[in-house]
Amino acid sequence: MPEDSSAPQPSPTPDWKPSTVAVTAGRPSHEPDQPLNVPITMASTYVAGGDLEYGRYGNPTWTAFEDALGALEGGRCLSFASGLAAVATVLDLVGNGAKVVAPRHSYNGTVLQLADLESRGRLRTELVDITDTDAVVAACADAALVWLESPTNPALEIADIETITVAAHEAGAYVVVDNTFATPLLQKPLELDVDLVVHSATKYLSGHSDALMGAVVTSDDELYAVLKGRRDLVGAVPGTLESYLALRGLRTLHLRVERAQANAQELVRRLEEHPALAEVRYPGFGGIVSIVLAQGAMAADLLTRKTKLWVHATSLGGVESTFERRRRWKSEPATIPDGLVRLSVGIEDVDDLWDDLRGALDDLVG
Numbered sequence: 203m204p205e206d207s208s209a210p211q212p213s214p215t216p217d218w219k220p221s222t223v224a225v226t227a228g229r230p231s232h233e234p235d236q237p238l239n240v241p242i243t244m245a246s247t248y249v250a251g252g253d254l255e256y257g258r259y260g261n262p263t264w265t266a267f268e269d270a271l272g273a274l275e276g277g278r279c280l281s282f283a284s285g286l287a288a289v290a291t292v293l294d295l296v297g298n299g300a301k302v303v304a305p306r307h308s309y310n311g312t313v314l315q316l317a318d319l320e321s322r323g324r325l326r327t328e329l330v331d332i333t334d335t336d337a338v339v340a341a342c343a344d345a346a347l348v349w350l351e352s353p354t355n356p357a358l359e360i361a362d363i364e365t366i367t368v369a370a371h372e373a374g375a376y377v378v379v380d381n382t383f384a385t386p387l388l389q390k391p392l393e394l395d396v397d398l399v400v401h402s403a404t405k406y407l408s409g410h411s412d413a414l415m416g417a418v419v420t421s422d423d424e425l426y427a428v429l430k431g432r433r434d435l436v437g438a439v440p441g442t443l444e445s446y447l448a449l450r451g452l453r454t455l456h457l458r459v460e461r462a463q464a465n466a467q468e469l470v471r472r473l474e475e476h477p478a479l480a481e482v483r484y485p486g487f488g489g490i491v492s493i494v495l496a497q498g499a500m501a502a503d504l505l506t507r508k509t510k511l512w513v514h515a516t517s518l519g520g521v522e523s524t525f526e527r528r529r530r531w532k533s534e535p536a537t538i539p540d541g542l543v544r545l546s547v548g549i550e551d552v553d554d555l556w557d558d559l560r561g562a563l564d565d566l567v568g
């Protein structure tokens with residue numbers, strides 16, 4: 203199958219900072235009458251004899267997004283139809299019957315995929331407490347792939363990525379980090395010797411709650427070729443419009459993440475004082491905060507119906523603030539508190555966010 207090299211290759215970039223890379227990577231070259239943005243190329247097929255040939259093998263709009271995310275993560279990127287399509291493609295690297303180690307509080311869809319694969323005898327899974335580094339290192343011994351998510355969703359636990367990666371590599375296992383929550387601005391796993399980075403580009407990367415897309419990034423050319431081959435074969439490719447939207451969103455990633463993080467940090471300071479809450483979980487960075495209502499699930503459900511600004515919705519990483527009681531999903535593990543509400547803090551004014559949330563919380567205790 204043809205090599206994917208159709209898109210305008212980005213001109214070699216100097217040693218620019220991430221915010222400059224987010225704005226400049228994946229653009230056409232600076233020549234007269236070139237558009238500043240790679241256009242939306244609607245094409246199922248191409249004139250024969252070139253590098254692309256067919257719409258499942260490549261598209262210039264995907265490639266522009268891939269160049270930009272690859273530059274931010276420090277590797278080569280492949281985009282997928284969704285985050286879970288990327289997860290499935292990576293899990294398929296594991297041989298039949300081999301063992302995968304994963305956090306028990308991984309993204310729920312990832313845990314469900316692992317359970318499905320295990321139930322069909324495709325692989326074995328060992329779910330671990332990702333904060334217990336010694337236990338994770340021990341679990342690595344006979345593993346083929348170690349899946350990491352840090353922070354985890356929605357428990358917001360942090361893994362010791364470097365120590366676990368050394369142990370996994372000693373065992374000959376691949377290490378994958380789902381970097382959806384941190385984004386490459388707050389965490390660059392490939393620099394910690396991790397083999398593969400996975401993203402739900404649906405979340406912070408695109409950032410406007412209007413597109414589903416996923417990505418895998420690696421600095422290993424062999425792994426890139428294997429995954430590209432799988433994508434060609436299975437066809438879990440992104441839409442052209444989605445790729446355009448995701449890249450357009452990526453241009454402001456640094457501003458959005460900075461603002462969401464600043465808002466989250468301020469809200470955490472204020473929430474910690476509130477009597478309606480038993481717990482506020484925040485790893486210190488990023489825009490996701492989990493709060494646990496002292497009065498449990500009913501109070502949490504009530505909270506999600508009492509606000510005007512905060513929207514009750516699943517998903518995260520958009521410009522708008524959303525929140526959700528995670529245990530409303532039957533598949534959410536019982537180790538997640540029943541009254542836990544995950545906040546995805548947006549980029550609105552922090553005082554407006556606080557007034558709306560505090561008003562609803564006050565009602566619960568008042």
Ligand SMILES: *Cc1c(COP(=O)(O)O)cnc(C)c1O
Nearest residue numbers: 284285286309355382402404415
């Ligand atoms: C949403 C999410 C996914 C799945 O991505 P989709 O784009 O919804 O398929 C995977 N990992 C994490 C951490 C997520 O938040």
